[in-house]
């Protein structure tokens with residue numbers, strides 16, 4: 001990726017932070033399922049949250065590539081620590097930046113730049129892959145809206161100061177009747193429910209978010225009334241590149257584990273393991289190529305639906321395969337916390353699930369190709 005010098009320098013700083021601070025904490029964060037408060041504070045200070053936020057809102061005004069590369073670098077050490085700014089910036093900051101009013105931008109983006117955490121709340125108990133099946137309602141009451149319903153499996157739920165939540169505003173219009181509302185944690189009627197224990201990314205909080213007569217003015221609507229579903233899909237096109245960057249970082253970490261294992265045991269890897277390593281590099285290269293291409297499309301203002309889905313699909317499936325094979329190659333060593341490989345194996349799985357499962361990515365890819373009439377790469 002060709003980045004300007006100041007952005008490359010920022011990435012060196014992020015790498016130094018990741019290898020010196022995150023690496024030493026990752027195992028303990030996973031074992032204790034603890035939210036890395038100190039690392040979040042430091043990421044706020046060094047600018048991980050602010051890379052992509054424009055200067056007029058207190059950010060560094062760097063490219064999407066620099067945000068994504070930061071997530072990739074941190075994911076090599078700890079996928080939980082990387083996910084927290086990723087979700088905040090790409091799932092809350094990005095739609096506010098692209099669709100929010102000037103006053104919403106001023107209200108939220110400068111806080112994100114300083115490391116304040118945000119979340120995107122779409123999923124409900126009966127609305128996961130089918131995001132249009134939500135039951136949360138926003139009912140008009142004079143000039144205001146009253147929200148009622150419950151979201152589930154919301155990343156950053158426990159620590160977010162603000163949420164972007166989807167609600168039905170025109171039930172008869174199905175997915176054309178959904179609106180996105182920016183909600184503040186302290187709003188009356190908004191509460192955080194159950195927190196889930198997870199297979200991986202245990203340092204992030206994943207919770208229910210409950211709305212019981214949460215009253216907001218129409219100035220809290222992001223985009224236009226009933227435009228929420230389209231904005232969600234557009235947001236996920238960028239979000240999925242973030243998940244690809246996370247999956248690539250996890251894969252790179254697992255490959256580095258194999259290299260350091262081989263060096264420690266003086267060329268201990270068998271021929272079979274070398275073959276697997278070559279396959280890993282092949283998969284990783286394919287993931288990185290698609291990921292780079294999708295970032296270029298976003299930066300050029302082009303439609304990235306196909307490439308974002310391909311990136312997430314390729315990088316997520318590869319991360320699961322690469323980490324699984326890495327666990328196999330390290331043999332009994334990998335079953336202990338002597339190597340971080342078993343943690344990476346558990347971290348990789350979620351990249352096939354959230355922001356649209358990889359089955360849904362396959363549906364999108366097939367649909368996009370049918371629309372185009374032919375693959376034209």
Ligand SMILES: Cc1cc2nc3c(=O)[nH]c(=O)nc-3n(C[C@H](O)[C@H](O)[C@H](O)COP(=O)(O)OP(=O)(O)OC[C@H]3O[C@@H](n4cnc5c(N)ncnc54)[C@H](O)[C@@H]3O)c2cc1C
Nearest residue numbers: 120121122123128129153154155206354355356357359360
């Ligand atoms: C750790 C974690 C963090 C999350 N963070 C967030 C968050 O921050 N915000 C948020 O809104 N949501 C979040 N989610 C929810 C996540 O996006 C959903 O879990 C995901 O979209 C899948 O929905 P579901 O779990 O309800 O599965 P379902 O939709 O019930 O799907 C179950 C299975 O059926 C398959 N399937 C469903 N429909 C189809 C279809 N049409 N074609 C082919 N296969 C299909 C799926 O691929 C899957 O294998 C998170 C989930 C987890 C586990």
